[in-house]
Amino acid sequence: MPPSCDPQHAPAGDVGAALMMIDSRLQGIYDAKAESGPEQRAVIDRFVASLGREEAEDVRDGTCTLIYMFMTWLRRAYEDHDKDVIEVVVPNLVATMRRMPKSVRPEAIPTMAGLLVAAATGLSPSLWRNQYGSWSDHELTPLDATALLLAEHINRITDDSDFATRMISDALTGAGAD
Structure with a gap:
């Protein structure tokens, strides 16, 4: 019998580090004119290279937690408009990933979906x-x-380039206060 996939049994991981990496990449996209893009990418690459095995697994789990939190927010937002998040978001993201063959190998797309x-x-x-x-x-x-x-999708539909990051930061701050 497979273990429960209930989020309460999942390791949260290092959500802060995962969020920092996602936010840094988002800022690089939004601020494409800035010359800091390659420097910013190098800092992230050095950070990732400095991680030990357990730390890297924590960041991976943190990224999964972000995906869960983003999809939960999107599900609620789309339900408020009588839409199905799976019907709207998944095909859009799959199509985008198919246009990113250097970053997303085709055999990884079904797993991400x-x-x-x-x-x-x-x-x-x-x-x-x-x-x-x-x-x-x-x-x-x-x-x-x-x-x-997912973060970019949230930012786009809210018309706020910092919304996704702020939402998670606020959740982390609230969790830390508890």
Whole structure:
């Protein structure tokens, strides 16, 4: 019998580090004119390279937590408009990932779509994925891309380039106060 995919059983991971990486990439996209893009990317690359195995797994789990939180927010937002988040968001993100072959290998797309559906239905993305074995190296960049695309989608529909980051930061601050 597979373990429960209930989010209460999932490790939250290092959500702060995962959010920092996603926010940094978002700012690089939004501020494309800035010359800090390559410097910013180098800082993130050095940070990732400095992580030990356990720390990297914590950031991976944190990224899954972000995906869960983003999809939960999107599900509620779309339900308020009588729309299904799976019907609206998943095909859009899959189509975008298909246009990113250097970052998202085609064989990783079904897994990322599964993570989105798992999160949209209230399951932990990390526990859902763990049912199928260890994460492969070629899934990690697509995982980051999935979280980035979700954050950008949220920012676009709210017309606020900092909304997704602020939403998670506020949730982390509230959790820390408890």
